[in-house]
Amino acid sequence: MKRILPFLLIFYACSFSKKNADNIVYKVGQYFAPDKRVVLYDLTYNNGILKGETSSFLAYQALKDSLGRLDIDYIDSVQVLPIDTNKHAVVSLSVANLRSEGRHSSELVTQALCGTPLLVLKQEGGWLLVQTPDAYIAWVDEGGVTIKNADEMNAWERSEKLIFTNTTGYLFKDSTYSETVSDLVAGDILKLTKKGADFSHAKMPDGRAGVVLNDQVDLVSNWSKEREVNDAELKEVAFSMMGVPYLWGGTSVKGVDCSGFTKTIYFMNGYIIPRDASQQVNEGQLIDEDKNWENLQTGDLLFFGREATDQNPEKVVHVGMWIGDDRFIHSSGKVHISSVNPQDSLYDEYNVNRYLRTKRIIKSHTDGIKPLASMLEHR
Structure with a gap:
């Protein structure tokens, strides 16, 4: 990958004139920060000033290199996050709510459990912009975490x-x-x-x-x-959450959305997987796209949504976990079991009709699947 980047950057740089420096900013952002949920990239070039903030030093450096190759002069006012590399945070509530903006009335986007280490990107008032172990970026009320310096963080981890x-x-x-x-x-x-x-x-x-x-x-x-992901362990965790209410942004037994449910199942089996369904679908091994249910195994993740058309891209909006016998468990209204078999009393025609594909997480080694032990390592 490192060898490819210089070539791509030269291509991007040579594709624009000095008058289109803003396009360079855009293209670098598209390459290094395609998913704004996990990489902050809010940079602009106006009147000779390069300003804004980013959590990606690689994106920042690539942007400067690209502008330099075109001999574009600029005043550098970019803030690379984290602002204070000595500041760390650990969740100190049973469940901390993380929001899209630094206020309690903003959207709940995810949650973090007690003991979860958070990378502190910046602080504004009583709120911290943080990044979770699954790379999600969101705001948390300072009252829900404990701030630690590097020495205190090392002591906690040891x-x-x-x-x-x-x-x-x-x-x-x-x-x-x-x-x-x-x-x-x-x-x-x-x-x-x-x-x-x-x-x-x-x-x-x-x-x-x-x-x-x-x-x-x-x-x-x-x-x-001792974590060995198998059918019995996955089912045990999933079934222990039967009836838990649906909560947009929820990733705990107090309330879960669809991807928060599958994330929790795997978390309690020793693995961290991405936060959202549209991220989880990019991980693991492709098992099925044609409703060949006989190919599925317990623990496989089923994804649902809108198929791609000439006018619109694919949109993944729901996920559940296969439990065998033509059934899957998912969070919609509450955690419950549905079936793909029309003869079953639990048949879920709505989701069967919008089924997209199945991915296998067990024994997969894609970049977004990490052992839980990595969460406790110093970041």
Whole structure:
């Protein structure tokens, strides 16, 4: 890829005159930041000033190189994010809501669980623009995270941790279990301070301490090594969320949208997959495009939406997980099971008619599929 980039940049640069520097800005953005959900690229060239901000140093450098090849003079007012590389954040609520803009009334676009490390791109008022381990960029209320410097972040990462494996539960103040410190949901990560016979002492990332029942947690170090994605494990997680209400932007057992549901299933089986259905469809191995249901295996992801036409591109809008016996489980209204078999009482004619393709995530090695252990590595 590195060898290809110079050639592409020269091609782009030679395709424009000095009068069209704004086109160079656009083309570089199209190449390096085609998905604005994961790469921030908001740059402009006006009256000899190159300004704006980007989270991609490669895009910034490529743009400068392209303008330089055309001898275009400019004043550089670009801000490359993150602004402060020493500032890190860890989610300190059971579930933190991440929004499209830095205010509570803006759209919920995703969620992050307790213990999730976030790359802090910038801060405005009481809000942080962050990037999640699945690369999603969104705003989070500062009250939902704990800010750490590099040394504090390293200490957090080196600490022994627990992962909450029950669907829901609590961090209790003490072993009387009469007062709670926080609610907990599947996937939350806590710092282990002392292991006991029936319960363990643990801390939230913000330092709040309490005890958690041992049969509801596991050591992250053991849990991540023991994850072997198979039919039974995938079904167990999926079925444990039956009836969970649909929530646009939700990625936790408190509420999930369709892709948040499939993301959660794989997260609790040790894998991070992209956030949205239109991103998940680009991962894994293509299994079917012709409704040959016999080729599908439990865990395969089925994608639905609008087929491409001469006038419109394909649009992926829904995803579910195959569970066998002509059935799939998905979040629409609530998490429930549907069937592709017209003879089944759960037949879902609407989604069958807009079916696009099936992709297999299990044992696939595409770029957007990462082991959960990578989430705990220093970023």
